[in-house]
Amino acid sequence: MKKLLIAIILAGLLSFSLATVSRALLQDIEQTTVKVRGATLNLKVGENDPSTVSYVFNNLVAGEIREFWLPIASVGGLDGNFWMELVTKNSAEGDNPESETDVAGEGELDKCAEVWIGFDNSADPENQTILEAQTIDWTSINTVSSLETFWGNQVDAWVGVGSAKMHLMMRTDNCGSEAMGDVFDLDVIFHLDQV
Numbered sequence: 001m002k003k004l005l006i007a008i009i010l011a012g013l014l015s016f017s018l019a020t021v022s023r024a025l026l027q028d029i030e031q032t033t034v035k036v037r038g039a040t041l042n043l044k045v046g047e048n049d050p051s052t053v054s055y056v057f058n059n060l061v062a063g064e065i066r067e068f069w070l071p072i073a074s075v076g077g078l079d080g081n082f083w084m085e086l087v088t089k090n091s092a093e094g095d096n097p098e099s100e101t102d103v104a105g106e107g108e109l110d111k112c113a114e115v116w117i118g119f120d121n122s123a124d125p126e127n128q129t130i131l132e133a134q135t136i137d138w139t140s141i142n143t144v145s146s147l148e149t150f151w152g153n154q155v156d157a158w159v160g161v162g163s164a165k166m167h168l169m170m171r172t173d174n175c176g177s178e179a180m181g182d183v184f185d186l187d188v189i190f191h192l193d194q195v
């Protein structure tokens with residue numbers, strides 16, 4: 001009887017030990033990492049950001065056209081509404097030959113000079129004549145202030161994918177002897193607003 005009791009106790013201890021061994025469970029862990037960065041809305045005009053582009057149009061004469069092309073791209077993570085401003089400043093009489101008819105106060109060149117502004121889609125150079133959006137036809141510079149190209153139009157899309165190229169032309173066909181040697185600066189200001 002005593003042997004039987006010992007045998008039962010041993011069997012119980014053995015089964016308890018087996019149960020303890022069977023509790024060593026398998027495990028698996030997976031992980032994912034979220035890298036967080038704030039949004040950017042960033043316009044790039046020309047090759048450098050911020051832009052370092054400037055032009056000099058010297059000795060403009062009636063009948064000729066001066067012009068430049070400038071790549072414009074949205075390089076941030078957000079789309080935006082693209083629009084522009086033209087601001088004339090530093091109007092002055094400059095050189096004043098005796099034949100100039102107006103040498104008083106500010107110069108007259110900024111009042112008679114005209115601009116033309118259009119956009120090409122440079123991603124498709126074969127079809128630039130087709131894919132050209134004109135923003136303004138020949139217009140006196142001092143009557144242009146803000147050029148709003150409404151959100152969702154062709155130019156916004158081209159700026160968004162980085163293929164827009166602005167074409168600006170200037171002429172002084174309406175300028176006479178009153179504007180001889182006169183000077184002014186034209187700021188072309190590009191905007192990209194979050195939509």
Ligand SMILES: [Ca+2]
Pocket residue numbers: 042043044049050
């Ligand atoms: Ca920028």
Ligand SMILES: [Ca+2]
Pocket residue numbers: 092093094095096097100103107178179180181182
């Ligand atoms: Ca002058």
Ligand SMILES: [Ca+2]
Pocket residue numbers: 093100102103104106107108109178179180182
């Ligand atoms: Ca003048």
